[in-house]
Amino acid sequence: SAVISQKPSRDICQRGTSLTIQCQVDSQVTMMFWYRQQPGQSLTLIATANQGSEATYESGFVIDKFPISRPNLTFSTLTVSNMSPEDSSIYLCSLEGTGNTEAFFGQGTRLTVV
């Protein structure tokens, strides 16, 4: 299974600022995914990040708020921009095998906006 390193593991940020979360994979993968997990909730897919193209965002998420970079096949970043307390969540990067195989997750970034 792939090893996914995500950082920071947690952060406390002031409202109005931005935070960039990094995700490094130990193998080349075509698609990487960013999820949000709000307190006590399930996972919500934010966007799919393909190398060499713009990320594909899910309904309710926009690039201006959650810009994503995917400069190569082993790395991606998610930025949470102009943060408000409502952005306090766990953010997870993930990669999924082709077909009906399982997903692998980073350890998550626990973000608190004050």
Next chain:
Amino acid sequence: GNSVTQMEGPVTLSEEAFLTINCTYTATGYPSLFWYVQYPGEGLQLLLKATKADDKGSNKGFEATYRKETTSFHLEKGSVQVSDSAVYFCALRGGNNRKLIWGLGTSLAVNP
């Protein structure tokens, strides 16, 4: 579209009790089914999976059987431990949609 309905929590059990967490699904085609676990302060880990009808996934004493006739994938463990305290997520993938579809999660607390 595809969906997953998971038993609401929280579930509180005493050590060595029997655990069942219900999960039912709606999907076109033949999805794969998963149970993920999230221990306190950690990310998600795959607990077990089943990729076709009647398959039984098992890991760490947990089991779940893919029942196509009842569209279910209930998680069971015969004797829970305090260390099993976590949030458990049922998920599916496949059919006509490659995205992972998640249940809402069930929080389990096991008391000594």
